[in-house]
Structure formats: C-alpha cells, structure tokens
Amino acid sequence: MSEHTAHGTMTLKLIVWRQKGPTEPGRFETYLARNITEHHSFLEMLDVVNEDLINDGKEPIVFDHDCREGICGTCSQVINGLAHGGQTRTTVCQLHMRTFKDGDTIYIEPWRAKAFPILKDLMVDRNALERIIQAGAYTSVNTGAAPDGNSILISKEDADYSMDAAECIGCGACVAACPNGAAMLFTGAKVSQFAALPQGQVEARERVFSMIEVMQKCGFGNCANHYDCQAVCPKDIDVKFIARLNREYLKALVM
Amino acid sequence: MILDGKSPTGPIEQTWDMHRLKMKLVNPANKRKYKILVVGTGLAGASAAASLGELGYNVEAFCYQDSTRRAHSIAAQGGINAAKNYPNDGDSISRLFYDTVKGGDFRSREADVWRLAQVSNNIIDQCVAQGIPFARDYGGYLDNRSFGGAQVSRTFYARGQTGQQLLLGAYSSLSRQIKAGTVKIFPRTEMLDLVVVDGEAKGITIRDLVTGEIRCHVGDAVLLCSGGYVNVFYLSTNAMGCSATAIWKAYKKGAFFANPCYTQIHPTCIPQSGDYQSKLTLMSESLRNDGRCWVPKNHGDNRPPNEIPEEDRDYYLERKYPSFGNLAPRDISSRAAKEQCDDGRGVGPGGRGVYLDFRDPINRLGKHTIEERYGNLFEMYELITAEDGYSVPMRIYPAPHYSMGGLWVDYNMMSNIPGLFVLGEANFSVHGANRLGASALMQGLADGYFIIPYTIADYLAQTEPGVVTIDHPECAKSIEDVNAYTDRLLSVNGKRTVTGFMRELGILIWENVGMERSEKSLTEAIEKIPAIRNEFWENVQIPGNGSGINQQLEIAGRTAEFLEFAELLARDALHRNESCGGHFRVEYQYEDGEAKRDDENFSYSAAWEYKGIGRRPELHKEPLKFENVELAVRSYK
Ligand SMILES: Cc1cc2nc3c(=O)[nH]c(=O)nc-3n(C[C@H](O)[C@H](O)[C@H](O)COP(=O)(O)OP(=O)(O)OC[C@H]3O[C@@H](n4cnc5c(N)ncnc54)[C@H](O)[C@@H]3O)c2cc1C
Ligand code: FES
Secondary structure (H helix, E strand, C coil): CCCCCCCCCEEEEEEEEECCCCCCCCEEEEEEEEEECCCCEHHHHHHHHHHHHHHCCCCCCCCCCCCCCCCCCCCCCEECCEEHHHCCCCCHHHCEHHHCCCCCEEEEECCCECCECEEECCEECCHHHHHHHHCCCCCCCCCCCCCCHHHCCCCHHHHHHHHHHHCCCCCCHHHHHCCCCECHHHHHHHHHHHHCCHHHCCCHHHHHHHHHHHHHHCCCECCCCCCHHHHHCCCCCCCHHHHHHHHHHHHHHHC | CECCCCCCCCCHHHHHHHHHHHCCCCCCCCHHHCEEEEECCCHHHHHHHHHHHHHCCEEEEECCCCCHHHCHHHHCCCCEECCCCCCCCCCCHHHHHHHHHHHCCCCCCHHHHHHHHHHHHHHHHHHHHHCCCCCECCCCCECCECCCCCCCCCEECCCCCHHHHHHHHHHHHHHHHHHHCCEEEECCEEEEEEEEECCEEEEEEEEECCCCCEEEEECCEEEECCCCCHHHHCCCCCCCCCCCHHHHHHHHCCCCEECCCCEEEEEEECCCCCCCCCCCCECCHHHHHCCEEEEECCCCCCCCHHHCCHHHEECHHHHHCCCCHHHCCHHHHHHHHHHHHHCCCCCCHHHCCEEEECHHHHHHHCHHHHHHHHHHHHHHHHHHHCCCCCCCCEEEEEEEEEECCEECCCCCCECCCCCEEECHHHECCCCCCCCCCCCHHHHHHHHHHHHHHHHHHHHHCCCCCCCCCCCCHHHHHHHHHHHHHHHHHHHCCCCECHHHHHHHHHHHHHHHHCCCECHHHHHHHHHHHHHHHHHHHHHECCCCCCCCCCHHHHHHHHHHHHHHHHHHHHHHHHHCCCCECCECECCCECCCCCECCCHHHHCEEEEEECCCCCCCCEEEEEECCCCCCCCCCCCCC
C-alpha cells in the first residue's frame, strides 16, 4: 500500500471511463483513491481523486452532480456495472464509502443508452427525457385560473399513489439499466401521477399518446419486462407504473 | 442616498389591489414583441417564465444544470405556507403577515409582506390544479402541519419532498410553454455578465457550459431568479453549484446589494464528519414538530443517549422558550444549540452536535405515524450516518442554509437598474433579518406566478420593444470582458486547487461571520479576505482550457465572485451595530443572551453600491416604516 496512506483509511483502485467528447473514442483509465474513510461519500472520494489529478497537472474526471443529497437527479454513474452502484434506494451522491473495503477495485462508467449521448467522461446528455415531459406531462392550467384547492377532493389513497409516482427524480438510471434503453418507467411514472388525479383526466388521452410518441422518436427502446429499472431506481419507483402506462394507452385507444 | 421602495400607502389590506389597478398594462397583441430573459429556473424563475409565456411574452430561460427541473428548489423538504385557515385554528392573511414581519425581526417592508400573505392562498390553488400530489387527510382534504415560528398549522406538504413537487409543477407549466413555443430554454448555461445600455438592463452574457461559447442574449427586461449565496460559507445545505455570480455581476454593473449580512443558519442539519466534506445535509425543520432537542445536563456525560435518564437530560429549547419550545424560530434554535455546545455539553465527534429525539413521539403515536410523516428524512439520515434515527436519537448541528439578503428591489421587484427584476431568494424583499420555515417556497412562487406578471407590464408598457440588438457595442464589450476574465483565470497556472481556496474562505467566514459576529471577528475577516483573494489570482490552478466542458473553470469563476462578495458580507455585518434575526452581534444582547435590536438607529435596509474591488462600497438607506405592526422585542418565550 502507498506510503501516503493515513492510518485507518482505504486505498481503492478506480477504473474510470474517460472520453473527451461525444464523437471521440473513450477508454478506461486507472487511478488510485487514497486516504478514503468510511464517511466519505462516493462523490467526495472522486473529489479527492480529482484534487490529486489537478495537483499532478492532469485533467480531472468530469461528472454531473449538484444537490448531493439524492433529490436533484443530476448524478449519474454506473458503478461496477450497476446504475447508482446498486444500493437500494440510493443515488451515487448518497452512496458512502463504508460499503467498500480497502483494496477494492471499482469500475466507474457513464449512463450508457442510445438516447443519452456522452458529453465528456461520465457526463451524458439527457435532453431526451425533457422532450417526453414537454410532449404532455402537464395539466393545461394557466396561472390564476385555479379553483380553491379543497374544491378538488382526492382520496388519501389516490394522493399517495400519485405521490409514489411523482417521486421520480428524472435521473435516467432506469434507462441506463435497461437492456433495451427504454424510458418506460420514467414515462409510466409521469403518466400515472396524472392518471390517478381528477385534474389529469381531461387531457389523459392526448397526454399518453404524445408522450409515448415522443418517447419512441427519441431513441428509447421498448420494455421487455426485465425490471432492472426498478431495481436501480433510487426512489424505488414501482414497475406497476409501466403496467399503468400500458393500460392508459389501451384505454386511450378505445376512447 | 435615501432609497424609496415605492411601497403603496393607505390601508394595508388594499395596497396590492389598488396598486394593481394603477399599474399600466401591455396590450395582448404587443406582448410577443417583448423579449424577457429569465436567469434561473427554480421556483421563482420557472413560475415566472411559465406565467409570462402564458401571457404571450417571448421568454428565454437559463440555468446551469442540465435540466430546468434540477434547480435547488428541488431540495426543499418541509413545506409551503399559506393562510388558508383550513384547520380552523385561527389563521388569516393578517396573522401570516404579522408572523412574517415579526419572524423577520421587523426588518422588512410591511406592504411587500402583506402582498405575500395575500397571494399565498392562490399558490396552493394553482399547485393543486397543476396536479401536485399534496398530502391529504382521509376525507380527501388538504392536510397541514406546523412549522417553526408559528402557532397555527398552515404548512402544506408533499411528504418530505415539497420543493420537488412544487418545482416539478412549475416545470410542467414551463414545459407546456416550451412546447407552445413561447419559452425557449438554455440549460447548462451560466450568466456571467449583465448588459446595461443607457442605464437600463438589456441583456446578459453567458457561457455555454458544453461548448464553452461566450455570447450575448438581448431582451427588453432581465429577471434574475438565481437563488441564494450561502455557499460563501463553502459548507452549506445548498447545492454545489449555487453561487452569488449572477447577482454579483449585476451588483458590479450598478445594482444595489441589500442586507447581505442577513444569513440564516438552520438548526437541524447533519453534523460535519470530516475535512473532505463537500456539503451539509438539512434535516427538515418539520422534524421539530415531534422531535425533541436535548443535550446531557452534565458535562462529560458520555453515556449512550438511550442510557441517559430523563432527569439528566436538558431539553434546552423547551426550558428556554416554554411557549414555542422545539418550534422556536431558526435563528434562536441555532444559537441555542451552539450555546449548549460552547458550554461543553455538545454530543458526537468534536462535541459539535445536539440530539433530536423521537423516543417520546414514537411511544405516543407509534413508529408507523412517525414513519409516515418523516420516513424519507430518517432514510436520508441513515444513508449518511449509518445510524437508525428511530432507535437512537439523531445528532444535528446548525449549518448555513438561506440568504435573506440579496439584490435590492422596489415594490415592483425591480432593482435600481430599470428593467432588471430580481425574484426569489436572490432578492432581499420579504423575510427581513430572518426567514420563517416554509416561507421561501411561498415567496418564490408568489414572485413568479402572481407578482411579476403584473409589475413587469408596468415597466414594459413604458419601454419600446427590441431597441437593443445583439450588435450593440455594449454587447461586444461585455463579451470581450467575459472572455478576458476567463482567460485571466485560466492563465494564472498556479499551484493550489480552486476547492482549496473556497474551503479556506468558507472556514474564515463561518468562524468570523457565522452564527455570532463581533467587531473583532468582522474586522479580522475584512483584513484576511483580500489576502486570500490575492493569492487566488496568483496561485490558483485550473487545468484545461475554456473551449468546452471545464468544471474547474466553472467553480473557479464562482469562487472568484465569492472572494469579492465575502468582503461585502462582512462589511455589512460590521456596520450593523445591533443584533436582529440571523445577524447576531455579541456586543448587542440582553443579559439572557437574546438579540438586542436598535430600532432607533438601524430600522432601515442597507443597500450597498459597488465602487470598485477593494474600495469601500457606498451605503444607501431605505428607512422602514411600521404602521400596522407594533415594533416589539421579538419574544418566543
Ligand atoms: C435543503 C433545503 C431545504 C429547504 N426547505 C424549504 C422548505 O421546506 N420550505 C421553504 O419554504 N423553503 C425551503 N428551502 C428554501 C427554498 O428551497 C429556497 O429558498 C428556494 O427554493 C429558492 O428558489 P429560487 O427559485 O429563488 O432559487 P433556486 O431554486 O436556487 O434556483 C436558482 C436557479 O438559478 C440558476 N442560476 C444560478 N446562477 C446562475 C447563473 N449564473 N447563470 C444561469 N443560471 C443560474 C440555477 O441554475 C437555478 O435554476 C430549503 C432550501 C434548502 C437548501
Ligand atoms: S447530485 Fe443530486 S441526486 Fe445526486
């Protein structure tokens, strides 16, 4: 082990995907993460590696992150083959180094999906998800036009169901984990959130049609019931929302 | 200069309605001729951009994240206030108004706060109509919870993710306008300069964070909705990218910066665990609805918390503030926690922590109820600390959280630069010296949905559209300046990393300009900041170049602004010889340690004008008048 290593800390071998731009070829590079404690978050561990790289006059590893508390959905890394590292209900930024041990080798890669081109290193372009939302994930209410909040009664059960779906942070892990690069869990959650609420009924048919149409146009694949999406989802969004999406679609067809 | 906030006078309950009647309107057919630039897509920016788009204006919206949905508003947990009085527990617009003025320690404008309270109810209606799944009771009605600084239950919530749901609601309205073509969005774009033409705000210069391109966007008005500046402490509850850059650049172009010293330190955050730490995580204040704060009564009591019997525990908030107890406002609760730790009775590593205990509520209500109320917060706590908050009390400590100060705006939310409007946390308007819980979300959405659509029309109606075009010499000059600045950063080629400087600055500001300030600590900070700044410009190391994605360059720019801004923060704190709200000067306190305001000399907002780096900014005062609430010592006992 390195002479720089402080007592009681870990040294880890990182094998990281580096890629200069969308059209450049990428490759794996190996780095050492030194002096890591169990309390470091995964991203703080990468911060340490980046500081070392900068001090060596090298370019640090580019990765997306912002809130670092599991809610903004910005962080996006595949760790040892699993989106967000595979810990239940956890984003990369919430992953802590206590789940690793001294001497471990860790593979770090970007989201890989046809619809998400790599911008640099671990950073990808997720604009395709935006386009699905823009296709119809809203109620057409103008500011100022709303009735009193309590004039729309919603059973606790429906509100809870809708909230279960609405918790999606839009990180795209479901797409990255899916062998077909499908965005059915993402789209299904959004459609289901509105489908469960009275406010969502008026535009239900148009919503599900346009969202599915755009989803297909953006290069996302089809769902083949692998359910890897729910397994990696940091919010544990249930695959029942995919079934709901299909039901809503069929309903719209016969409407 | 004596500043005039142009607040309407007359009976307070009529101020906003009368003002709306007096303001000019833009003819519907003319609206599309006006271009409005919106910097930021958090609650304030997204709601403004969407509402202005719906009205038919031509809107461009910018954010530094890869999606407008990821603004830091997404992280707000606890809830949003409104004066609906659904629980029938005595709430009203007047009471929300009163609580907010008092909570702000009487350092805000009455009419602005009244308007906020008045439109609060519309916000809830709007959000419900958007399909936001707020918590409901078994009858299907909207549910409420209590929050610090209030004795009524007026907080609406969506589990522990209220900010997320509100932002996704505003984002859905924004997405609808993007589809309709009224709004164009520019994600991964950072504003680096304000373009001022003949004294009016007419554009912004931005850096495309993917291509590195630096270019100008022109418009007929600019809205800054760029959030707060507490990342000046380095460690805070804000997201990594939150910065003062947008408002600081505007300040350097002549916009006044008001009350920067009003910063909020939130009482319930997870304590820092090491030097490598990059941010602090908030545990929503709503936890104090049920959780009880305590420390051991006796020094050196190292027993595990569950083995410390009742008589050896000091529930210090309940002891000091019997009527509000654990729901005392944030500034007071934070200082109380620090006081216990300074007294040597803090818990956890380094003695910088207090317990937040759920044993009693779990015994009373059952674990299930607590889980339903705060499940995601317990889960978050466990992810970070590897401890189970249900069975062992959580450990918490105060952390920088929110900035009440910001760019000075008048009642129309316009800064002293005509055409430059400032919304949300970026302005200084309604929270005075301290913000109450669940009021920032309310403010952001009030500003964006229900205020700016009216007040901007008053300005635009008196402005000819499209007079400044992209080939204006001021645009060229701004682009040149930003290019030169970027080149200067990249060419230092020194030996220390950007984060090293930001950490150094953060520690200095936290220690000298944090929860407690003194003439000595502030003078010391004002002396030391320029030294760090000078070293930064001589010794910072930024790898790579400006022609593409360069995250070090991005944080270097933000750090450079913080290194300037920090000095203004300390100067404002030094000039304010009183304690009020989040600004606590040790020299000004009562014998029992409570903050001592000086209404005779400091009942004003301090608005600073830029005079050059390292030069003393000029102070302008806006006197505060209180006609509807009586100035009183703020007591929560
Ligand atoms: C952890 C946490 C919990 C909170 N909980 C609550 C709560 O329960 N209730 C409550 O009322 N308040 C809460 N708050 C406070 C509240 O969330 C914020 O004050 C509020 O959301 C700020 O909204 P905003 O729109 O002003 O700014 P933000 O949401 O911060 O948005 C800023 C926007 O500006 C953009 N931006 C910034 N600088 C630039 C630039 N230079 N160029 C381009 N774009 C830029 C960003 O990309 C972003 O889109 C909480 C805050 C935190 C941090
Ligand atoms: S950085 Fe926000 S979810 Fe990970």
